[in-house]
Amino acid sequence: MxxxxxxxxxxxxxxxxxxxxxxxxxxxxxxxxxxxxxxxxxxxxxxxxxxxxxxxxxxNHNDLLSQVTWVEKIEGILSTMQTHVQSLLSAVERLRGKIVEPFNRIEAHTKILTRLHEASDLLRRVGRVQHLLHSQKLHSQISNSAQSSEIIKAAKSIHELEQLMSDTDLSGLDIVADDQQAVKTHKIAIQRIATHALNQGLQTSDSDQVSTAIQVFDNLDVLSKAIETVEKSALSEIDKIGREALDVSLPMNQDISKRSGPGRAAIPAPGSSGNVRLRLWESLDRLFQDIVYNQCVQIELLERILLEHHTKEFDGFSQLFWNKVTELLAKILIERSQASSFVKQALEGEYPKFLRVFLDLRKRLKERTQSIGTYTIGRDILQPFENAYLSRSISRLLDPVHTMFSSDSTPSHDEIDSLIRTITSELSVSLIDESLSTIVARNVGKAIRLFCLKCEQGLITTGEASQVIDSSTPGQLINVTLANLLYYLASQMTRVVANLAGSLPTEGATVIATALDDTNTLTKNILTPLMLSITDAIESIILTMHDDPEFRESSSPLGREIACSLYMRELQGFILRSVTTFLAPYKNQTVVGECCNIVASRCIELFVRHACLIRPLTEYGRAKLIIDFGQMEVAVAPLCRGGHLGSLEQQQYRTLRALKSLLALSAESMVEKVVEMKGEGGVPASLILLHLFSAAPPELQSPHQSAGWSINRLSQWLDNHPSEKDRLALSSGTLQRYESTIRQRNIPSFHPLFPLMMKLASLADDYN
Incomplete structure (x- = not known):
């Protein structure tokens, strides 16, 4: 442990x-x-x-003794503080006695004073009520209520009485019990008088009466309620007349109805449908032109008077009323059309007439000099009927197109005329509204495009449609017929649009014009294969100029006069035959002319190109070529409108005329002229450079010879490289090879044409 x-x-x-x-x-x-x-x-x-x-x-005995001493001192201090606290409590009790008693007395006097004040105010109000109610002034105002100033003052007095009675609780006071009932009675009487004045003033468009009634209602502090009542009354009237106008039924055949039995249906009496339809439109016209119009005019008058009295809270009141009217009418129309197939058919089948009723109402309201509403027609009201009408409209436009192409034969002009009449009718009926006209115009565009599609489906696209050797084939005749039908439709439609100019909206006319452009586009598509065949045949004929020996002869055979070449005669005959046989039957000569201008420009381009590629070319051959240049204008004349070459592409025609004049010059003059005219619409330097090869020595080969090409391949290369820089570069390569050959053989000089040709080739650097 x-x-x-x-x-x-x-x-x-x-x-x-x-x-x-x-x-x-x-x-x-x-x-x-x-x-x-x-x-x-x-x-x-x-x-x-x-x-x-x-x-x-x-x-620590010293510290302990010290603490014991301080404890004794603290006990003494606490004893003294207790004495002071007792003295303070005694003083507070004495002070409380001096404050509480006066406070209680003041509080009691205050309650007495408050009750006296309330009693005094109550007596004052009762006295004022007694004075206003039993004075001769109020009775005089009410008895003379026919005068606007008196009824306004009476309303003001009644409102003051109501304020006096409502601000203080007067219940239990027998002295004013009868007065309170009298105030209510007088208020009802004044409201009845003001309501009658307001209704009469609105019906007769009396601004003074309406203004007086508004002031009365305003003084009675029931203006908002009164205006709401007027609005409800107007809408109720429209609702009642609207439902009556659309509540129609067809009278049944009495004889059949008597014999009715199982399996028998009631049949409308003969002629009753037209009469009921007439009554329906008369009722609708009355509804819109009388009831709705009058109510809108009255609401406008009411809003204008309200704004004159600085009642800004009613700003736009007529517009809000119009919106409610349109909503109400939409509801009635939908309900009645769903309940009656006759009403539905009438509103949908004759929708433009129905729309005109709306538009006439809006026009009448807007044409008023004091009109302050916008009166826009919500499309939600008309949309169901408009959609149904447009569905029938497009069916009426498309069905004739389907019908005329349903058989194997092509449509006739009578069938197209029938379609044109339908289109004209649809457009004319829709002119009452820009939006409706635009939509119908789009449907017309669809009908035109459908016609184009049907024609396109009937086209012959096999080889017989583009042959130009024999006479026109049956396939080509079918294409001509379809193209002429397209032209007939387009020309008739253009006349229709012109007749409707000023009435048809711009957007609608643009839509139809765009659709008509498809007829020209399809006609161009029909002509394109034929034009390509004609162009190919022309190129084949022009290529034969390289086989003509007369360009290489030194003089005219047997001293004959220089005449145009055989290929030129063949070209002239072919173009003339192509125009008269294959192109003349097309009636849309505007489109044919555009296509012919392209062919003519291509013909000139090929002729000029191959004329510059003839090698060798003697002086006699040059003279003969100049004659051919003149005959080329004769050859392409049938392709130009009116035989005038001015309609051709300007660059090709200028090149033909300019090159003809240059062929008569020497090589030096020719090059000098080309350099001088560079960039100013003259003959391209590449053509003159190709022409100079015709008189060059054998060692200076032409570009196609140097490349091992045929003339036809060179022509294709030139088609694919229209840039003058590329064409000059092609010839530059041949010239550089010639220069290398001469230097390798140590021949002391170049051929005289070489410097001239290099001068032209150097122009390539001037082209971007």
Whole structure:
């Protein structure tokens, strides 16, 4: 067992730890010690603690004495403070007695004063009520209510009475009970008079009456309610008349109805449908032109008077009323059309007439000098009927096209005329509204495009459609017929649009014009294979000039006069035959002329190109070629409108005329002229350069000879390379090879044409 000698040993002893921390886990050390040992251990610990206390007292006795002294002083101070607190409490009690009693008296007097004030105010209000209600002035105002000023004053007095009675609770006062009932009675009487004046003023457009009634309602503080009542009354009137106007039924055949039985249907009486339809439109016209118009005019008058009285809350009142009217009419129209197939058929089948009723109403409302509403027609009202009408309209436009192409034969002019009459009728009926006209014009465009599609499906596209050797084949005649039908339709439609000019909207006219352009496009597509065949044949004929030996002869055979070449005669005959046989039957000569101008320009281009490629070319051959240049204008004249070449592409025609004049010059003059005219619409330098090869020596080969090409392949290359720089570069390569050959052979000089040709070739650097 450990010895207990100081506080530290007590703290570390396992036996005493159970006394320091009661919550700690109990150890079993006390079970190992006997009671005597435990008592001894405790006694030893007490001795150590007693010794430690003596030690601490001895060591800190000065501090302990000091603390005891301060405790005595604090007790003295607390005793003094208690005396002061008792004195303070006594003073507070005395002060409370002096404050509470006056406060209670003041509070009591205040309540008395408040009650006196309320009683005084109540007596004052009762007195004012008695004065206003029982004075001769109010009775005089009510009795003279026919005068606007008096009824306004009476309304103001009644409103003042209501304010006096509503601001204070007067319930339970017998003295004013009868007065309150009298005020209500007078108010009802004045409201009735004002309502009558307002209705009469609106019906007769009397601004003074309406203004008086508004002031009365305003003074009574029931203006909003009165205006709402007027609006509801107007809408109710429109609703009633609208439903009556569309509540139609066909009278049945009485004889059949008597014999009706199973399987028998009631049949309308003969002629009744037309009469009922007439009554329907008369009722609709009355509804819109009388009822709706008058109600809108009255609401406009009401809004204008309200704004004059600075009642800004009603700004736009007429527009809001118009919106409610249109919503109401839309509801009635939909309900009645769903309930009656006759009404539905009438409104859908004669939609333009129905639309005109709306438009006439809007026009009348807008044309008024004092009109302040916008009166736009919501498309949601008309949309169901418009859609049904347009569906029938496009069917009426497309069905004739399907019908005329249903058989194997091509359509006749009578069938197209019938289609034109239908189109004219649809467009004319739709002119009442720009939006409707535009939509119908789009449908007309669809009919025209369908006609074009049907024609395109009937075209002959096999080889017989593009042959130009024999006379016209049956396939070509079919294509001509279809093209002429397209032209007939386009010309008739153009006349229709011209007759409707000023009435048909610009957008609608543009839509139809765009659709008519498809007829010209299809005609061009019909002519394109034929024109390509004519162009190919022309090129084949022009290529034969290279086989003509007369271009290489030194003089005229047997002294004959120089005449045009055989190929030129053949070309002239072929073009004339092609125009008269294959192109003349087409009636759309505008499109034919455009296509012919392209062919004529191509013919001149090929002739000029191959004329410059003839090699060798003698002086006689040059003279003969000049004659051919003059005859070329004769050859292409049938392709030009009126035989005038001025309609041709200007560049090709200028090149033909300019090259003809250059052929008569020497090589030096020719080159000088070309260099001088470069970039000013003269003859291209590449053509003159190709022409100079015609008089060059054999070692100076032409570009196609140097490349191992045929003349036809060279022509194709020139078509694919329109750039003047590329064409000059092609000839430059040949000239450079010639220069290398001469230098390799040590020949002292070049051919006289070589410097001239190099001068032209050097112009390639001037082109981008």
């Amino acid at each position: 450990d010895e207990i000698v100081d506080l530290h040993s007590i703290e570390n002893d396992d036996y005493f730890k159970q006394f320091f921390d009661p919550e700690a886990k109990q150890n079993d050390i006390h079970k190992l010690l006997t009671v005597a040992q435990q008592l001894k251990k405790l006694g030893k610990a007490l001795e150590v603690l007693d010794a430690e206390l003596h030690k601490q007292v001895y060591t």
